[in-house]
Amino acid sequence: MTDRITRLVEPVATALGYELVRVTMMGGPYGKSVLQIMAERPDGTMRVEDCEKLSRELSVILDVEDPISGEYTLEVSSPGLDRPLTRKKDFATWAGYLAKFELSEAVDGRRRFKGMLLGMDDDTIRVDIDGETLEFDFGNVHKAKLVLTDELLEKDRS
Structure with a gap:
């Protein structure tokens, strides 16, 4: 619908x-x-x-x-500060900020991740999770949103 x-x-x-x-x-x-x-x-x-x-x-x-x-x-x-990430451009625009992801299909046995957005290439989202760069297919992202952090609040003030 x-x-x-x-x-x-x-x-x-x-x-x-x-x-x-x-x-x-x-x-x-x-x-x-x-x-x-x-x-x-x-x-x-x-x-x-x-x-x-x-x-x-x-x-x-x-x-x-x-x-x-x-x-x-x-x-x-409006999407607000801890906005949902729904479009490909969101993952590029918000590179450098912390985000939570829920995948449709598990990767390495996990469906939920939290990490620093590194950007997006074609259909691949790059995320730093605990110092390791992981890549997720955009089509596999069920839900994603920014995490409210001091850095995000500071960006909003500027």
Whole structure:
């Protein structure tokens, strides 16, 4: 379902000058679903006014197309500091910062890793884990996100 929703909302977001970071459905309180759409400007910023503008425009297309059965809440937000890493460019942009990964298929018997992003080449993500460089196929990453660290907070201040 999120693939269909992404296909519906991405052209709208792009036309308004935003890039989608993530589209996901989550269970909400009292059984009501939440459609969470994370977006940002090409420079990585996203103000409250941007979220409001994008939310208004996306509400129109979602009301017309009605891709979700039942009640749901639309939540449009920025990715935040400890942002999810969902696009190839995220792994290059955030090289030098600590990240957590969960893989779809285990590598060396493990599915969860935490390490310093070293960058990305083609479809291969390079990560320093305890002084050892490991490589993961982008297609094998189920979930990834930055870890909130002092370095990340310092970058946000600059």
